[in-house]
Amino acid sequence: MSPLLLAQSRPFPDWEWIRRNGDTILEQGIEHVQLTLMAVALGFVIAFPLAVLASRRRRLQTPVLQVTGILFTIPSLALFVGLVPLTGLSTTTALIPLTLYTLLILVRNTIAGLDSVPTEVVEAARAMGYREWTLLRAVELPLALPVIIAGIRIATVTTIGLVVVTAVIGQGGWGQMMYSDGFQRQNLTPTLLGFLLSVALAIVLDLALVALERRLSPWAKAR
Template identity: 45%
Template sequence: MTAPPDDCLARNEWICGAYLSTRRQILLDAVVQHLQLTVVAVLLGLVVAVPLAVLARRWGWAAGPVLAVTTVLYTVPSLAMFSLLLPVYGLSAALVVAGLVLYSLTLLVRNVLAGLRAVPEETRQAARGLGYGPVRLLLTVELPLAVPAAMAGLRIATVSAVSLVTVGAIVGFGGLGNLIYAGMNTYFKAQVLTASVLCVVIAVAADLLLLGLQWLITPWTRGSRG
């Protein structure tokens, strides 16, 4: 006789292959939403952070206020942040994205600014001597040389965003966080563990992807090999 199937779902076990096979589409949808929220938030954060860092570099007096404001934003608890943004965005994915963008600014602005400040002054002078104007100097000399520091901030901001997306479950847009919160409310062990592990996998994969991208676009930082 054939043995009855091992029903780990009925026993509510932490590790359950049946959960993966029966909830495949639910997991896929949650992963896609998680990735979408993370990518959009980080890209928008970068779009905002780079001009702020450039302005802070150009006008030194602006660096203090810019860094202070972005740091204060980062200290606001996530629940409070979403509550403050609720009247503006309502219960929507935009609410989660806006919160993540604000959180990313302190990491991105600080690192982009550090990269710009690290560009040697003699390099700037040499470029000016070759006829480089301010815009060309920024785009072809300063920003490329600031990439290593900027990428360090981008990696941290991305991993942080992957984590913070889960908090969006309180408004129904938390990606894998929706499954984690629902599983915790019903003590559905397999769902909580699976969604949590997938969050970790996404964070590690994103960090490795950005590390590889940094290696590709910054060949001058690679150590010489004997």
């Protein structure tokens, strides 16, 4: 019997398959979440100082956005596979591209957030004696927070989808289930289950970030 006919003969959803592989599905889900959160966190650690510098030094803004834009356009599959000779089939090989793909979104939104702070507010704070770091921490960041978190939300949802691609190097969280158990074996259950779980994860994390934004900037909600 061909793989396609075999797939068609299986019930959908195949609850028995899900029951047998419950532990694996949970482990892959944890890996999916870890890769996503680590990539976005590392991306923000890199993007934030770049965005602040570009916001303060306007001549650097275009080069920073151009470099991060070029990194964003590199085909994901080629980048993952291209790193294998250097870093092997490891979490590092997955994290490097995932982190790089967040930079454009995070840098652009952080710059936009800082630029959205009214000039008169910044000037008033400086007139009151605020130095650059205090100005950034106490005035600009709180006002820019909604736009910055919007960028984190986009980067998070995008990264959840890209994590699936890392299945080609043995990572990928639910992407492994979709590719190895679903696509290669022509089994519809793991393919659609991985897809649905990834969508659900994106919704949950997005809602969590919305709740965080409302908690940290209640004045934006009121406005």
